[in-house]
Amino acid sequence: MGEVIRRTKNGKFLGFYLRYYEAGRRKQIASKQPSAAEARRMLVQIEARIARGEAGIAEKPQPSPTLAVLIERFLGEYKRPRIKDLTRYRAFAGAALRRVLPMLGHKRADTLTTSEIGALRDALSETLSAGSVRATLAYLSSALSWAVRAGLLATNPCKGVERPESEPSLDFLSRAEVSALLAHTREHAGNAHPMIATALYTGLRKGELCGLRWRDLDLQSRRLTVARSYRTSPKSGKPRHLRLPDVLVPVLADWHERCPKTQEELVFPARLRDGSWGMQRDTSSVFGLPGLLRAAGCRVPAHPWHALRHTFASHFIMAGGNILTLQKILGHSDVKVTLIYAHLAPDFIAEEMNRLRF
Incomplete structure (x- = not known):
């Protein structure tokens, strides 16, 4: 049975350490958790992994890709039965999503916020029509929703971002x-x-x-x-x-x-x-x-x-x-x-x- 140790040195708190046994050998690591309860939770997870025959400490999760990498994957992997011409869809989506890259392409996708998407909308609106901005945000939202379904993101930051209104074009012959x-x-x-x-x-x-x-x-x-x-x-x-x-x-x-x-x-x-x-x-x-x-x-x-x-x-x-x-x-x-x-x-x-x- 493992234990959580509160370690200090010269009266200064150093942190919560975990002591447990794996394959008959005692191990001790720094938990780097902010509280004893969090350290205890980490210890329980380690012991559960050992009981299943897995390594005691879970591998560190892979960092989220940048938005540019995520968009590249989306354009190569995304498909839906309702899309009649996938090649044409990817061409249009790629053209729209390229407008996003100069401003947000370098950002890690899991750090994107709703306010940053709103700032992107405002920046695009300075040079593009309302319809083009709406199309860009729609493709971006589709890419981020696909990433959520694929387990690459927890949420879609495009949700809740107000889209610019565009007047419908109604050009007809007399x-x-x-x-x-x-x-x-x-x-x-x-x-x-x-x-x-x-x-x-x-x-x-x-x-x-x-x-x-x-x-x-x-x-x-x-x-x-x-x-x-x-x-x-x-x-x-x-x-x-x-x-x-x-x-x-x-x-x-x-x-x-x-x-x-x-x-x-x-x-x-x-x-x-x-x-x-x-x-x-x-x-x-x-x-x-x-x-x-x-x-x-x-x-x-x-x-x-x-x-x-x-x-x-x-x-x-x-x-x-x-x-x-x-x-x-x-x-x-x-x-x-x-x-x-x-x-x-x-x-x-x-x-x-x-x-x-x-």
Whole structure:
């Protein structure tokens, strides 16, 4: 049975020492504990390890890695079933997390505090947009949460840090611009016209247009199934079913006769570098849309294809469309995202205020 010894020298307290037996030999070590109770607890742990046949003194825990090392491990090891394109996710995450390294990369990850994350947010906000800062903090929080699950950290210091608010971008084409674009592409860009018209009349995302197959369309019953984004599931994670607008049916029927044949029976195949037709996998490709907008006398939005989606949604609401119906059409999992279009509804607030009758 071991014991705790309180040692002094010339009346000066030196510390609590532990005396115990291991393999028939008596050992004595300095506990370096602040109290007798803590020293006794340490002695119990040592004797328990000896009873299990392990070395008496536990190995010192490995120091926590720096944030830079932790981020490198995160980018190499992190994965989730919901991430449709892991390579693309890691590229975006790496670009965002590189903004963190100059300020916090050298810090040990287990010493990071909420106040330091807040200071990082404020420093990034001086040169970056609110959206970029929010994205950076989101990726950083994901990395630290992964480290907690992996047992590398005890807590995630990003939790509780307020994120900057960003105004949603809502850049859409006017009715005159839409008419000019459709007229120009119908006359001068026959292969591009069906894809642009489908985007404007359905609000599909660019990836959903690229992944669309002829078996997802039924021109007779006017049915459209949004089953893919490129070759993965749509952003919401599940397919949605829409009715084709009447004005779009003859456009797609004509295109069906002229559409280049592909193994996947793509509705909107792209000309690839080897000259063949197939799916465009470069998510940054804009399919020449900026040039077509300029040729039609239209503005060129910062994100041209997403602006076509905004155009559909904005004009749908301005024509009196229902916000919940729009949510289903666009495939938003949360109606809060769809509500960015609500202010465009004619008499939206006035009609709601008229509901009360005292």
